[in-house]
Amino acid sequence: MSHALTGTLGDVGEFKLIAALTATFEQSDQVLLGPGDDAAVLRTPGEQVVASLDMLVQNRHFRLDWSSATDIGHKAAAENLSDINAMGGRTTALLVGLGAPADLDVTWALDFAHGLAEEAAKVEASIIGGDVTSAEAITISITALGRCDHGVVRRSGAKPGDLVALAGRQGWADAGFAVLARGFRSPRAIVDAHRQPQPPYHAGPQAAELGATAMIDVSDGFLQDLGHVAVASGVAVDLEKARFEVPEPLQAVGAALGVDPLRFVLTGGDDYGLIATFADGTALPDGWRVVGRVLEPADGVQPGTVTVDGAAYDDSGGHQHFR
Amino acid sequence: MSHALTGTLGDVGEFKLIAALTATFEQSDQVLLGPGDDAAVLRTPGEQVVASLDMLVQNRHFRLDWSSATDIGHKAAAENLSDINAMGGRTTALLVGLGAPADLDVTWALDFAHGLAEEAAKVEASIIGGDVTSAEAITISITALGRCDHGVVRRSGAKPGDLVALAGRQGWADAGFAVLARGFRSPRAIVDAHRQPQPPYHAGPQAAELGATAMIDVSDGFLQDLGHVAVASGVAVDLEKARFEVPEPLQAVGAALGVDPLRFVLTGGDDYGLIATFADGTALPDGWRVVGRVLEPADGVQPGTVTVDGAAYDDSGGHQHFR
Numbered sequence: 001m002s003h004a005l006t007g008t009l010g011d012v013g014e015f016k017l018i019a020a021l022t023a024t025f026e027q028s029d030q031v032l033l034g035p036g037d038d039a040a041v042l043r044t045p046g047e048q049v050v051a052s053l054d055m056l057v058q059n060r061h062f063r064l065d066w067s068s069a070t071d072i073g074h075k076a077a078a079e080n081l082s083d084i085n086a087m088g089g090r091t092t093a094l095l096v097g098l099g100a101p102a103d104l105d106v107t108w109a110l111d112f113a114h115g116l117a118e119e120a121a122k123v124e125a126s127i128i129g130g131d132v133t134s135a136e137a138i139t140i141s142i143t144a145l146g147r148c149d150h151g152v153v154r155r156s157g158a159k160p161g162d163l164v165a166l167a168g169r170q171g172w173a174d175a176g177f178a179v180l181a182r183g184f185r186s187p188r189a190i191v192d193a194h195r196q197p198q199p200p201y202h203a204g205p206q207a208a209e210l211g212a213t214a215m216i217d218v219s220d221g222f223l224q225d226l227g228h229v230a231v232a233s234g235v236a237v238d239l240e241k242a243r244f245e246v247p248e249p250l251q252a253v254g255a256a257l258g259v260d261p262l263r264f265v266l267t268g269g270d271d272y273g274l275i276a277t278f279a280d281g282t283a284l285p286d287g288w289r290v291v292g293r294v295l296e297p298a299d300g301v302q303p304g305t306v307t308v309d310g311a312a313y314d315d316s317g318g319h320q321h322f323r
Numbered sequence: 324m325s326h327a328l329t330g331t332l333g334d335v336g337e338f339k340l341i342a343a344l345t346a347t348f349e350q351s352d353q354v355l356l357g358p359g360d361d362a363a364v365l366r367t368p369g370e371q372v373v374a375s376l377d378m379l380v381q382n383r384h385f386r387l388d389w390s391s392a393t394d395i396g397h398k399a400a401a402e403n404l405s406d407i408n409a410m411g412g413r414t415t416a417l418l419v420g421l422g423a424p425a426d427l428d429v430t431w432a433l434d435f436a437h438g439l440a441e442e443a444a445k446v447e448a449s450i451i452g453g454d455v456t457s458a459e460a461i462t463i464s465i466t467a468l469g470r471c472d473h474g475v476v477r478r479s480g481a482k483p484g485d486l487v488a489l490a491g492r493q494g495w496a497d498a499g500f501a502v503l504a505r506g507f508r509s510p511r512a513i514v515d516a517h518r519q520p521q522p523p524y525h526a527g528p529q530a531a532e533l534g535a536t537a538m539i540d541v542s543d544g545f546l547q548d549l550g551h552v553a554v555a556s557g558v559a560v561d562l563e564k565a566r567f568e569v570p571e572p573l574q575a576v577g578a579a580l581g582v583d584p585l586r587f588v589l590t591g592g593d594d595y596g597l598i599a600t601f602a603d604g605t606a607l608p609d610g611w612r613v614v615g616r617v618l619e620p621a622d623g624v625q626p627g628t629v630t631v632d633g634a635a636y637d638d639s640g641g642h643q644h645f646r
Contacts, residue, residue: 032371032475033475033477036478036555037410037477037478037479037555038375038406038407038409038410038478038538038539038540039373039374039375039406039407039409039410039412039467039469040373040374040375041371041372041373041374041410041471041475042371042372042374043370043371044367044370044371044372045370046370047366047367047368047369047370048355048364048365048366048367049364049365049367049372049468050362050363050364051362051363051364051365051416051418051451051452051466051468052361052362052363052418052452053418053419053420053452053453053454053464053466054420054454055420055421055422055454055455055456055458055462055464056456057422057456057457057458057462060456060457060458061456083361083362084361084362086361086362087360087361087362087364089362093374095374095375095376095466096376097376097377097378097464098378099378099380099462128374129374129375129376130376131376131377131378131464132378133378133379133380133383133384134380134383135378135380135383135460135462136459136460137458137459137460139378139380139422139458139462141376141378141420141454141464143374143376143418143466144362145372145374145468146362148364152355152356152364154356154360155359155360155361156360215361216361217361232359232360
């Protein structure tokens with residue numbers, strides 16, 4: 001992207017930067033008042049709003065040598081749009097905080113905003129406000145606001161006998177991370193999946209309409225996130241290995257790196273697919289894949305236990321901060 | 324405060340930290356779903372929500388040697404509650420992001436949460452969600468969501484002839500900063516005003532009900548923030564020095580530091596008082612002080628110009644990031 005504004009954030013200053021950023025953002029008819037005042041005003045049909053906040057920190061959630069500013073904008077937005085998707089809703093607005101060093105090139109901030117806006121446009125969400133501040137490391141905070149027109153799907157409603165199903169990619173971003181961490185830049189499709197995840201934004205509201213009993217998005221790791229559903233619902237889950245898809249690019253990475261590619265699928269995060277549970281017999285449309293079943297925890301088994309083909313998976317993986 | 328959880332954030336880990344933090348937070352009847360799922364759900368009477376996001380960064384917005392964790396919680400919440408106040412609204416919910424080093428004592432995080440919760444309780448706002456992540460410097464991001472039951476007051480509605488009025492403290496926090504910056508810890512009332520601002524939370528909805536034509540909160544500096552109203556409204560403003568109050572503690576600090584204490588009042592920020600404009604003749608209740616008047620910009624004068632007794636103030640002050 002080429003931009004009219006040049007120099008560092010320090011050259012440009014807070015107020016010109018904000019003006020340039022907000023000029024990038026189109027406002028939908030859901031926005032009653034956009035950026036530029038003390039607060040924004042958003043329509044909330046049904047007299048309720050679904051809200052989630054996520055933070056991303058340079059060198060913890062993203063690296064400037066692995067991802068472009070536009071990539072990081074896409075990913076930061078995607079992660080937040082996905083939280084509303086996981087409630088069965090659609091994001092209508094984002095608020096975005098950006099902390100950055102004064103010597104950062106303003107082009108970076110504008111490209112980042114461009115990526116945010118492109119990702120938000122996929123669900124017709126508007127960027128209605130935010131904040132910029134100086135900080136040592138680039139720090140991004142996004143709040144997503146949305147609506148659940150088909151009801152709210154929580155983590156806690158899974159019942160024994162329910163199907164466990166997955167929508168969207170799974171394992172791609174983790175394989176991309178593994179490739180990048182070893183200094184490679186290909187296969188391109190895998191690396192791009194790490195840089196710009198492709199959450200299944202249609203699938204959240206679809207699951208709500210289909211009566212999903214519980215749902216979560218896969219951000220930290222498949223088994224770990226499914227475990228959150230199992231704990232919240234007080235159930236156990238058993239997965240069938242054979243039901244998972246291990247697409248060719250994951251097999252290629254597995255072969256190149258000498259690891260079982262199913263590990264990416266079972267333990268990877270950051271693709272922002274959805275795991276949902278449905279009453280047995282629910283006809284699931286294209287895009288959903290049944291991968292297991294909800295069980296009554298057996299005697300002596302902790303609620304929240306997730307097994308694969310009846311046994312514990314050797315390393316359930318997943319990310320936890322501060323550890 | 325004493326807490327059941329001890330050690331560093333690294334000892335405790337993300338999930339136990341979140342559990343301990345959210346246990347601190349009481350949920351009002353406006354909260355349909357509180358922390359613990361992918362997103363929270365908040366009631367929004369009138370089918371609209373007012374929303375604002377602010378970030379605070381250690382050593383830029385606060386210092387650990389000047390303010391306690393509880394102080395920082397109060398201030399971070401206050402700054403955000405104030406944004407909704409400045410729209411004529413009341414905050415009903417906060418979402419809070421906390422980035423912090425793994426070696427931070429968990430007591431700091433819990434005391435911070437306690438300060439947040441105490442400040443939010445002043446307006447009956449609930450803390451409905453958020454995020455924690457590791458970061459080099461303590462970084463706080465807060466989103467405030469609220470309702471404007473008497474209509475939304477923007478920055479842009481001031482009209483020539485309107486009164487300019489101020490509610491709440493002004494200059495106290497800046498004087499407190501000046502004292503702390505010189506290594507002093509007293510006068511206590513002034514230092515405390517920097518640590519825990521006391522925004523006039525009743526005054527925002529009150530101003531909306533009185534038909535305020537424009538409003539802003541004083542966060543960066545009085546003349547600078549009033550300038551934003553003047554620019555947005557396309558007007559000029561003239562203030563009368565004699566109408567400002569310079570309370571005794573500010574006079575004492577001015578005398579001790581050899582500066583004109585009126586400077587704290589005219590250029591200071593961080594007290595989160597409100598500046599509002601009202602149609603001439605509006606009867607203002609206690610707590611509001613008329614300090615000037617909105618003018619048609621004179622020939623050759625830029626809209627947005629703010630004068631004091633008819634002349635430019637020698638240094639309008641105010642804070643701008645990256646500069």
